[in-house]
Amino acid sequence: MPRLVTSSCLTVSALLIAACIALPLCSTAAQAADTATTSNSRQSLPRVIVLATGGTISGTADARSAIGYNSGERTGKQLIKDVPDIGKFATISAEQISNVGSQDMSDGIWFQLAKRIDEIFARGEAEGVVITHGTDTMEETAFFLKNVLHSRQPVVLVGSMRPGGVVGADGPNNLLEAVEVAASPQSKGRGVMVVMNDTIHDPRWITKTNTTSVQTFMSPNAGPIGYVDPASVRYVAPATEARPSGFTLPAAGQLPRVDIVYAHSNMDASQIDHAVADNAKGIIVAGVGDGDVSKAALSAMERAAKMGIVVVRASRVGTGFVNRNVEIDDDKSGFVASLDLNPQKARLLTQLLIANGVTTPAKVQDAFSTTY
Known part of the structure; x- marks a missing residue:
């Protein structure tokens, strides 16, 4: 019996020693596996x-x-x-x-x-x-x-x-x-x-x-x-059709000058005339209602269009479309209707178009209809 106890004690001791040796190895292996999993997760x-x-x-x-x-x-x-x-x-x-x-x-x-x-x-x-x-x-x-x-x-x-x-x-x-x-x-x-x-x-x-x-x-x-x-x-909406950009940014690092003029009651021609005098290449008029303006302002816009300045009728109203040829004859006056674009986005698109040599009313209007 004493020999059996001694043998058992030795066996238990051996197992404990083996476990103590193996435990750090197992722990290290587990840590390595966790690190690899985390690394793979990050890479994915x-x-x-x-x-x-x-x-x-x-x-x-x-x-x-x-x-x-x-x-x-x-x-x-x-x-x-x-x-x-x-x-x-x-x-x-x-x-x-x-x-x-x-x-x-x-x-x-x-x-x-x-x-x-x-x-x-x-x-x-x-x-x-x-x-x-x-x-x-x-x-x-x-x-x-x-x-x-x-x-x-x-x-x-x-x-x-x-x-x-x-x-x-x-x-x-x-x-x-x-x-x-x-x-x-x-x-x-x-x-x-x-x-x-x-x-x-x-x-x-x-x-x-x-x-x-x-x-x-x-x-x-x-x-x-x-x-x-x-x-x-x-x-909730499908992706729009993928189209490459048709615009080249000016090498000078600046877009052409396009001014926004805000329409109001009792409006005269001075704001539009000042934009022309300041060498604006385009003028966006944030008109009342469907992009309308006073008779005095309308005459100034027509003068600017005849000089080759791109004139776009937008609206100061927050929603809705500015349609062509409603109260104003856009075809006769040489104007562009901004459609759904608000004045600030109409300005940006006009700047990009002018920078890329698109200035005729018909081509500018087409871009307003087909651009992003």
């Missing part, structure tokens, strides 16, 4: 590059008023760090293009964005791009990019109505959902979009409708193209 995620330009989403609160803030004070990398779950949708990197309030958005920043995005997709650096941007001119930047980019891979503009660090800040969730949309397989071939407040919009239709509400962006003439939340991306 789509790549998204965030191009930061500034705006309220990059702003910080200021005590000068209850809702005061300063735009463009935080970087794109800092914004990403504010959203812990953002890495589950994509492998993300950030680049700083500018850091301005969108009221200071310029041709130079637009050209830089367009060049960098074309490079990213041409070189295969990412599957999607997100642009953080101020809301005041976001619809213009989106419309510009949609018309000049050479790729139809997803480019998502996003912003916020409230700066970081305040109660109800909407920037982190908007940025999370923008990355989710840019990384989604459903977004392939859809090109430029805007994501705000759980909603996906097409640049042609979207516009800012409220000065402070988080539900400011709407597409009143067409509706949103989709919806997003942290769990899903849902499109």
Whole structure:
């Protein structure tokens, strides 16, 4: 019996020693397997590059008023760090293009964005791009990019109505959902979009409708193209036909001058005459109703058109279409009707057309009908 006890004790001891030796090895092997799984998971995620330009989403609160803030004070990398779950949708990197309030958005920043995005997709650096941007001119930047980019891979503009660090800040969730949309397989071939407040919009239709509400962006003439939340991306409209950009950006880095003139009661010819004197190559008239103006302003518009200046009738009204030849004889006067484009987008399209040598009323009108 004593020999059996001794033998048993030795056997147990041997097993304990073997287990102690094997345990670290098993633990190390498990850790290695977990690391490999994590690495493979990261490699399988789509790549998204965030191009930061500034705006309220990059702003910080200021005590000068209850809702005061300063735009463009935080970087794109800092914004990403504010959203812990953002890495589950994509492998993300950030680049700083500018850091301005969108009221200071310029041709130079637009050209830089367009060049960098074309490079990213041409070189295969990412599957999607997100642009953080101020809301005041976001619809213009989106419309510009949609018309000049050479790729139809997803480019998502996003912003916020409230700066970081305040109660109800909407920037982190908007940025999370923008990355989710840019990384989604459903977004392939859809090109430029805007994501705000759980909603996906097409640049042609979207516009800012409220000065402070988080539900400011709407597409009143067409509706949103989709919806997003942290769990899903849902499109309700098909992707538009893929077409290469027909526009070449000027080598000088600046678009031609096109002025917007706002119509009002008791309007005279002075604003239009001043635009001509200031060497505007195009004039967008934000007319009353269906793009109408006073008789004095109409005469000034006709004089400008005869001088070879592109004259476009838009409307100061927030919804609806500006149709041709309703109260004004556009054919006789040599005018262009903006159709569904609001004055700011009509200006952008006119600038691109003039920069590419398209200036006759018929050809400009055709572009307004067929462009994105």
